[in-house]
Amino acid sequence: MSDTVNHSIQVRELTRKFGDFTAVDHITFDVKQGEIFGFLGANGAGKTTAIRMLCGLLSPTSGQAEVCGYDLFDQTEEIKRNIGYMSQRFSLYEDLTVEENILFYGGIYGMKRRELRSQTDILLDRLGLGPIKRVLISELPLGWKQKLAFSTALIHDPAIVFLDEPTGGVDPLTRRQFWEMIYETAHHGTTVFVTTHYMDEAEYCDRVSIMVDGRIAALDTPRKLKEQFSANSMDEVFVKLARP
Amino acid sequence: MAEAMILAENLSKSYRKVKALTDINLEVKEGELFGLIGPDGAGKTSLIRILATLLLADKGRASLMGLDVVKDFRKVRQMIGYMPGRFSLYRDLTVEENIRLFATIFDTSLEDNYDLIRDIYVQIEPFRHRRAEALSGGMKQKLALCCALIHRPNILLLDEPTTGVDAVSRREFWEILAQMQKQGITILVSTPYMDEAGRCNRVALIHNSKILQIDSPANIEAGFGSPLYAVIGQDTYRLLQHLRQYPHSGTVYPFGDSIHYTDQRGEINTADLAEWLRRQGHANIEVLPIAPNIEDCFMALGSSQPDASSYV
Amino acid sequence: MKRWFGFVRKEFYHILRDRRTMFILIGMPLVQILLFGFAVTNEIREARIGILDLSRDEHTQEIRNKLMASGYFRQVADWQRPEQVEAGFKSGDVKVVLIFEEDFGQNLKREGLAHVQIITDATDPNTGQTLLSYVSTIIIDYQRELNQPYQLPLRIEVETQMRYNPELKGVFLFVPGLITIILMLVSALMTSVSIAREKEMGTMEVLLASPMRPIQIILGKVAPYVLLGLLIALGVLLIGYFVFDVPVKGNLLLLAAEGLLFVITVLSLGVLISIVSPNQQVALMVSMMVLMMPTILLSGFMFPIENMPPFLQYISLIIPARWFIVIIKNIMLKGSGIEQIWQETLILFGFTVFYIVLAIRRFKVRLA
Numbered sequence: 034m035s036d037t038v039n040h041s042i043q044v045r046e047l048t049r050k051f052g053d054f055t056a057v058d059h060i061t062f063d064v065k066q067g068e069i070f071g072f073l074g075a076n077g078a079g080k081t082t083a084i085r086m087l088c089g090l091l092s093p094t095s096g097q098a099e100v101c102g103y104d105l106f107d108q109t110e111e112i113k114r115n116i117g118y119m120s121q122r123f124s125l126y127e128d129l130t131v132e133e134n135i136l137f138y139g140g141i142y143g144m145k146r147r148e149l150r151s152q153t154d155i156l157l158d159r160l161g162l163g164p165i166k167r168v169l170i171s172e173l174p175l176g177w178k179q180k181l182a183f184s185t186a187l188i189h190d191p192a193i194v195f196l197d198e199p200t201g202g203v204d205p206l207t208r209r210q211f212w213e214m215i216y217e218t219a220h221h222g223t224t225v226f227v228t229t230h231y232m233d234e235a236e237y238c239d240r241v242s243i244m245v246d247g248r249i250a251a252l253d254t255p256r257k258l259k260e261q262f263s264a265n266s267m268d269e270v271f272v273k274l275a276r277p
Numbered sequence: 278m279a280e281a282m283i284l285a286e287n288l289s290k291s292y293r294k295v296k297a298l299t300d301i302n303l304e305v306k307e308g309e310l311f312g313l314i315g316p317d318g319a320g321k322t323s324l325i326r327i328l329a330t331l332l333l334a335d336k337g338r339a340s341l342m343g344l345d346v347v348k349d350f351r352k353v354r355q356m357i358g359y360m361p362g363r364f365s366l367y368r369d370l371t372v373e374e375n376i377r378l379f380a381t382i383f384d385t386s387l388e389d390n391y392d393l394i395r396d397i398y399v400q401i402e403p404f405r406h407r408r409a410e411a412l413s414g415g416m417k418q419k420l421a422l423c424c425a426l427i428h429r430p431n432i433l434l435l436d437e438p439t440t441g442v443d444a445v446s447r448r449e450f451w452e453i454l455a456q457m458q459k460q461g462i463t464i465l466v467s468t469p470y471m472d473e474a475g476r477c478n479r480v481a482l483i484h485n486s487k488i489l490q491i492d493s494p495a496n497i498e499a500g501f502g503s504p505l506y507a508v509i510g511q512d513t514y515r516l517l518q519h520l521r522q523y524p525h526s527g528t529v530y531p532f533g534d535s536i537h538y539t540d541q542r543g544e545i546n547t548a549d550l551a552e553w554l555r556r557q558g559h560a561n562i563e564v565l566p567i568a569p570n571i572e573d574c575f576m577a578l579g580s581s582q583p584d585a586s587s588y589v
Numbered sequence: 590m591k592r593w594f595g596f597v598r599k600e601f602y603h604i605l606r607d608r609r610t611m612f613i614l615i616g617m618p619l620v621q622i623l624l625f626g627f628a629v630t631n632e633i634r635e636a637r638i639g640i641l642d643l644s645r646d647e648h649t650q651e652i653r654n655k656l657m658a659s660g661y662f663r664q665v666a667d668w669q670r671p672e673q674v675e676a677g678f679k680s681g682d683v684k685v686v687l688i689f690e691e692d693f694g695q696n697l698k699r700e701g702l703a704h705v706q707i708i709t710d711a712t713d714p715n716t717g718q719t720l721l722s723y724v725s726t727i728i729i730d731y732q733r734e735l736n737q738p739y740q741l742p743l744r745i746e747v748e749t750q751m752r753y754n755p756e757l758k759g760v761f762l763f764v765p766g767l768i769t770i771i772l773m774l775v776s777a778l779m780t781s782v783s784i785a786r787e788k789e790m791g792t793m794e795v796l797l798a799s800p801m802r803p804i805q806i807i808l809g810k811v812a813p814y815v816l817l818g819l820l821i822a823l824g825v826l827l828i829g830y831f832v833f834d835v836p837v838k839g840n841l842l843l844l845a846a847e848g849l850l851f852v853i854t855v856l857s858l859g860v861l862i863s864i865v866s867p868n869q870q871v872a873l874m875v876s877m878m879v880l881m882m883p884t885i886l887l888s889g890f891m892f893p894i895e896n897m898p899p900f901l902q903y904i905s906l907i908i909p910a911r912w913f914i915v916i917i918k919n920i921m922l923k924g925s926g927i928e929q930i931w932q933e934t935l936i937l938f939g940f941t942v943f944y945i946v947l948a949i950r951r952f953k954v955r956l957a
Contacts, residue, residue: 204316236533381595
C-alpha cells in the first residue's frame with residue numbers, strides 16, 4: 034500500500050440536530066478507497082441520520098464532509114450520481130422481471146442503452162441468472178434476490194456502494210457467497226459502506242465504527258476491537274459498549 | 278419421562294408453487310426451551326402458525342398437550358402464548374393498556390399473574406404510559422412477551438422474537454426466556470441467528486422447508502464430520518481464492534475476518550498449509566484447529582442452493 | 590362479557606386517539622350540512638323568474654298567480670317577444686324562465702292539451718333542477734285542480750326533463766339524505782377500515798390465537814360505531830331542525846329505531862367488506878366503490894331515481910340507502926308511521942340478515 038491513501042469519504046465534526054435533539058454529534062472518520070467499512074449502532078443511535086447525510090439526502094447542521102471528492106453541502110447531485118445503494122428491505126421491484134429491474138436502475142443513472150444492454154448481459158452471466166431473466170423478482174428465492182440487488186446497485190459503476198443490512202436473515206451459505214461478492218467488489222476498488230445492527234455482519238468488514246448516542250464510540254478493525262474490549266465476538270464488543 | 282408438549286407428525290404445507298414445509302416431524306418435551314433455527318423463508322413461520330392453530334397444514338397432524346391443533350383449536354388457544362414475527366400489538370395504546378387489554382381478552386388480570394411477568398414488567402414499567410409505537414425495538418418485544426404471558430400459558434410459541442433487535446436487547450430477551458423456562462413453561466422459539474442456538478436445550482435446523490437435524494447444540498457441533506481449521510491472513514479475498522486452489526482443499530468459507538477450512542485428507546499439518554500459502558505471497562498467515570459452530574454444521578448439513586437452470 | 594367490554598373500551602381508545610379521523614368524522618357532516626343548507630335555501634328563496642306569456646289568458650294568469658303566491662319566486666321580467674328571453678338570460682338577471690305557447694288557454698279547452706316551456710340556468714345544476722321541479726309542480730298542481738271537479742282529460746304538457754316531486758319540500762331533502770350518507774360513512778366505511786387495520790397491523794393474528802370468538806371480535810369492533818353513527822346523525826338532525834327549520838313530523842322513536850336498523854345493515858355490510866379485504870387500502874377502495882359512490886349517486890340523494898335509465902333504477906333496488914332515504918323522508922317530512930314504511934323496513938331487515946349470515950360464514954378463524 035502506498036502512503037498516499039485515497040479517501041472515498043472524509044467526515045469532520047459532522048453534526049445534525051433536529052430541534053433540541055442532536056441525532057449526530059460531531060462525528061469524524063475517513064473511509065479509504067476499496068475499503069469495506071462497517072457502520073454499526075443500535076436503533077436510534079444516529080446511524081440512519083448519518084447515512085442519509087452521506088448520501089446527500091439530508092443536509093448537515095454543521096461540520097464538513099466530502100464523499101467521492103464532492104462536498105456534502107453543495108454537490109449532493111454529484112454525490113448521488115456516484116454512489117449505489119442497496120437495502121435488504123427494498124431494492125428490486127417484485128412485479129418486474131429480473132431484466133426489467135436491471136434496465137430500470139441503469140436507466141435511472143442515465144446509462145446509454147447499448148452500454149446498459151451489454152452490462153446487463155455480463156451481470157446476468159456472472160450470477161448465472163441468464164436463463165431466468167424473464168422471471169418475476171417475486172418468484173426468486175431470497176438469496177438470489179439479494180445477490181441480484183447488489184449487482185444492480187453496481188450497474189452504473191459507482192465509487193461507493195452503501196449496503197443496508199445486506200445479509201440479514203439469509204442462509205449461511207448464501208451469506209458467504211454474498212460476502213465474497215462484496216470482497217471482490219472492494220478488491221476492484223469500489224468502496225463498500227455497510228450499515229447493520231447484525232454484529233456478525235460486522236466481523237466481515239475491514240474496519241468498523243460503532244455509534245452510541247450520536248457519537249462514534251469505537252472505530253477500528255474487528256480484531257483490534259475484540260482485543261481492546263477482551264471480547265470473543267463483535268456482539269460482545271457491542272454489548273460492552275452499549276451496556277457499560 | 279416427560280410427555281410431548283408439542284408433537285408434529287409429517288406436516289407439509291405449500292403456497293401455490295412454493296413449498297413451505299416438507300414432512301416435518303418434531304417433538305418438544307415438557308419444560309424444554311426448543312429452538313427452530315433457519316434462514317428467512319425456511320418455513321419457520323408456517324410451522325409456528327400451524328402449531329398456533331392459525332394455519333392448516335396440507336398434510337400431517339400436530340398436537341399440543343395431546344390436543345389436536347385443528348379439531349381442538351379453541352382449547353389449544355387457551356393454553357398457548359403466541360408472539361408473531363411482526364410487532365403485533367396496538368401501537369396507539371399505551372404499554373399498560375395493551376397489557377390490560379390482553380389480560381381481559383384471556384379473562385384474567387395483570388394483578389393475578391403479576392408474579393410471572395414481574396421481571397419483565399419492571400423493565401417496561403417506567404414507560405407504562407407511553408404508546409407502544411414510541412418504544413424501542415427491544416422494549417416492544419418485551420411488551421409483546423408480557424402480553425403473550427399474561428394468561429400463564431403452558432406453551433409459548435415465539436416467532437423470531439429477536440429479529441431486528443439490537444445485541445443488548447437480544448441478550449436480555451434470552452435471559453428472560455431462560456427464566457420463563459424455570460417457571461415451567463415449555464417454549465418453542467424460532468430465530469435466523471445461528472449463534473442463538475446455544476441458548477436452547479435442543480434445536481431443529483430448518484432449511485428450504487425441511488428439517489436438517491434435531492439435537493442439542495453440543496451434539497450437533499460434535500457431529501461435524503471432519504476437523505475444522507481457521508485460516509487468518511491479511512487479504513481475505515485473495516486468501517479465499519488461493520485456498521480453493523490448494524490441491525487438497527475441501528470447503529472454504531469466509532467467516533468474519535477468518536476463513537473456515539476443511540481438508541479432503543481430514544486432519545492435516547497446519548504448518549504445511551501455512552507454508553504453501555506463504556509461497557502464494559501471503560504474509561502473517563495463521564492456521565488454527567478450531568471447534569465447529571452451528572453455522573458450520575448448518576452449511577455442512579444442508580443446503581446446496583438450486584442453480585438457475587434447475588429453476589424455472 | 591367482561592372480556593367483550595374490555596375489547597370495546599380498546600376500540601374507543603383507537604377512535605379517540607386518531608385525531609385526524611375523528612376530526613373528519615365530526616367536521617365533515619357539520620361542513621356538509623352547513624354548505625348544503627345555506628347554499629340550497631339561499632338560492633331558492635325568491636328565485637328571479639322571467640315570463641314570456643304569448644297567450645295572456647285566464648289560465649296563464651292563474652298559473653302565474655300561483656307561482657308568485659308560492660313565495661319561491663320573484664318576477665323580474667314580463668317579456669312580450671321571444672328575442673327578449675335570450676337577452677334576459679345572458680345578463681344573468683333571471684334564473685328561470687317560463688314560456689306559455691300562443692293560444693295556451695284555447696288549446697287547453699279545445700284540444701285538451703297545452704304547452705309550456707321551462708328553462709333554467711343550469712350553471713348550478715342542483716339549483717336549476719330544484720327550480721325546474723318547483724315550477725312544474727305548481728303547473729301540474731294547477732292541472733290537477735282543473736281536472737278534479739269536471740273529470741276532464743285536460744293536459745298541460747310541461748317541456749322539461751324533471752318530473753314530479755310530491756312534497757314540494759325539495760329544500761329539506763338534503764337533511765334526510767345527508768343523515769343517510771353520514772350513517773353509511775361512519776358505520777360501514779369506518780368499521781371496514783378498522784377491521785382491515787387489525788389485519789394489516791398483525792394484531793388480528795394475536796386475537797385469532799386467543800380464545801376470543803369471531804362473533805365477539807366483530808361485535809366488539811362494531812359497537813362503538815353504532816353509537817358514534819347515531820350520535821352524529823342526531824347532531825345533523827338537530828342542526829337541520831334548529832338552523833334550517835327542517836321539520837321532524839313523525840315519531841322520533843320510530844325514526845331512531847329505523848336509524849338503528851339502517852346502521853346495523855350498513856355495519857354488517859362494512860364487516861363483510863373488511864373480511865374480504867386484506868388491508869386498509871383495499872377496504873377503503875372497496876368501501877368507496879361499493880358503498881359511497883352508489884349511495885351518493887343512485888340512492889336518490891343526488892338525482893331522483895325516477896329520472897334514471899331503467900338499468901340504473903334496477904341497480905338502485907339493491908342499495909340499502911335507497912330504502913332508508915324513503916323511510917327517513919317519510920317519517921321526517923310526511924310524518925308517516927310504520928304502516929306506510931313497513932315494506933321498506935322489511936327490505937332493510939332482509940339485507941341485514943343476508944349480510945350478517947354471509948359475514949359470519951366468510952369470517953375465518955385462521956389466517957389466509
